[in-house]
Amino acid sequence: MYDESSIVKLLGKKLDTWTLPAKNWARSEGEPVICPKCWKLKLGVYPTPVDVRLRHLETGTSYDFVFRGGVAVVHEQLLEWLRPYMRGFVLGRCLWEDGSPIPGYHSIYMRDALRTRAGQDAEYHVCEVCGQAGGSWGATPYALRVEIPVGDVFQDQIRVLWLSSSLARQFPWRRFSDQKPFSIPVRDEPLADDPLPARPVRD
Numbered sequence: 001m002y003d004e005s006s007i008v009k010l011l012g013k014k015l016d017t018w019t020l021p022a023k024n025w026a027r028s029e030g031e032p033v034i035c036p037k038c039w040k041l042k043l044g045v046y047p048t049p050v051d052v053r054l055r056h057l058e059t060g061t062s063y064d065f066v067f068r069g070g071v072a073v074v075h076e077q078l079l080e081w082l083r084p085y086m087r088g089f090v091l092g093r094c095l096w097e098d099g100s101p102i103p104g105y106h107s108i109y110m111r112d113a114l115r116t117r118a119g120q121d122a123e124y125h126v127c128e129v130c131g132q133a134g135g136s137w138g139a140t141p142y143a144l145r146v147e148i149p150v151g152d153v154f155q156d157q158i159r160v161l162w163l164s165s166s167l168a169r170q171f172p173w174r175r176f177s178d179q180k181p182f183s184i185p186v187r188d189e190p191l192a193d194d195p196l197p198a199r200p201v202r203d
Contacts, residue, residue, distance in 0.1 A: 008168035022053035049092035072159035120193035
């Protein structure tokens, strides 16, 4: 079980730019693996690789989630650094709209998705199609210890990347300068006003 007091999000420094899938990609090629309602990967997809076609990827991106694409994209240099610390991950191809490969990039998702939480000011919802919970943070974001996957590298449900606090201290932030850290606490029990029940993850 995770035994540190916080987890750290890799927060891209880009302003008002998104890593976007090709138009209608999720509704055509992505349809078998992406929920058409909430845009998350469907449960049970692992370990199938998911190739993604993009219409925009900011120059210099080391890692980013694909907006409404179900996966993230990672540069091979960051992947090389992270690989010894990752468990249960799947790589796919990262392509432009015309099908040509994007040099140096892979699509990536992990078997288990971290669920970030908050108190009563959060806005939770459960997808009526795939049944996965999602929502937005309030003023008290946190993670529940029993829900954190084993290891030091995690993805949340939209494939944003998180690190254990000890790994974040080793992370070469200057080398991957498009990212900055954002930390949230890890709790042993849910906040009293958190409406979601605990959901243990697999070992």
